[in-house]
Amino acid sequence: GAGVSQTPSNKVTEKGKYVELRCDPISGHTALYWYRQSLGQGPEFLIYFQGTGAADDSGLPNDRFFAVRPEGSVSTLKIQRTERGDSAVYLCASSLNGPVTYNEQFFGPGTRLTVL
Amino acid sequence: RKEVEQDPGPFNVPEGATVAFNCTYSNSASQSFFWYRQDCRKEPKLLMSVYSSGNEDGRFTAQLNRASQYISLLIRDSKLSDSATYLCVVNVRSNFGNEKLTFGTGTRLTIIP
Numbered sequence: 001g002a003g004v005s006q007t008p009s010n011k012v013t014e015k016g017k018y019v020e021l022r023c024d025p026i027s028g029h030t031a032l033y034w035y036r037q038s039l040g041q042g043p044e045f046l047i048y049f050q051g052t053g054a055a056d057d058s059g060l061p062n063d064r065f066f067a068v069r070p071e072g073s074v075s076t077l078k079i080q081r082t083e084r085g086d087s088a089v090y091l092c093a094s095s096l097n098g099p100v101t102y103n104e105q106f107f108g109p110g111t112r113l114t115v116l
Numbered sequence: 117r118k119e120v121e122q123d124p125g126p127f128n129v130p131e132g133a134t135v136a137f138n139c140t141y142s143n144s145a146s147q148s149f150f151w152y153r154q155d156c157r158k159e160p161k162l163l164m165s166v167y168s169s170g171n172e173d174g175r176f177t178a179q180l181n182r183a184s185q186y187i188s189l190l191i192r193d194s195k196l197s198d199s200a201t202y203l204c205v206v207n208v209r210s211n212f213g214n215e216k217l218t219f220g221t222g223t224r225l226t227i228i229p
Contacts, residue, residue, distance in 0.1 A: 031215075040221065041221050041222075042120070042205075042220050042221050042222050043160065043217075044219070048210075048214040055212045055214055056210055056216070058210075091159060091160075102207060102215060105162075105215070105217065107159035107160050108159060
């Protein structure tokens with residue numbers, strides 16, 4: 001079946017601009033996560049959605065970052081007034097959600113953001 | 117101190133050799149543990165979970181020592197296709213109910229023909 005998809009695959013923007021990154025999770029997965037991976041580092045958690053609500057946004061670095069998931073499926077990560085330090089690969093992951101056991105997170109291919 | 121620490125490598129190992137990676141974590145409340153594999157410019161993929169009793173999947177063996185907060189991965193009879201970055205990952209179920217994965221920086225492995 002189809003995996004997690006992300007668009008665009010690459011995004012180049014100028015400092016100060018606004019960008020939107022899109023994630024389409026695996027059908028039926030209620031949990032959706034955004035991560036950021038800088039060069040030479042592992043992915044860092046940004047935000048988690050359960051259905052339509054952002055249940056945990058503790059990883060968002062500042063108020064320039066915002067994410068939505070209005071219908072409980074596709075999610076958009078929005079970055080305002082981009083800075084050069086925002087350059088990274090933004091990864092989306094989705095999973096089924098259960099109360100007890102770990103539910104594997106499946107990652108999308110990522111969006112490589114470059115802020116000039 | 118980072119929550120999950122790994123030797124970033126690179127490890128350059130001849131084909132057929134055995135290689136071992138180690139990882140330490142700082143959060144004693146961590147509940148589950150994993151090794152993910154990430155190929156160059158690709159997304160991370162789950163390689164295997166790690167259990168206290170130790171677990172094996174073909175040529176791969178993972179071990180967890182909760183007392184020392186230490187995780188290991190052993191690859192036997194390494195293949196060229198094993199070349200990748202191996203990410204040590206710990207999971208804590210947050211107060212919000214979600215699985216919160218914390219990744220190490222990854223250990224880069226290159227298998228040499």
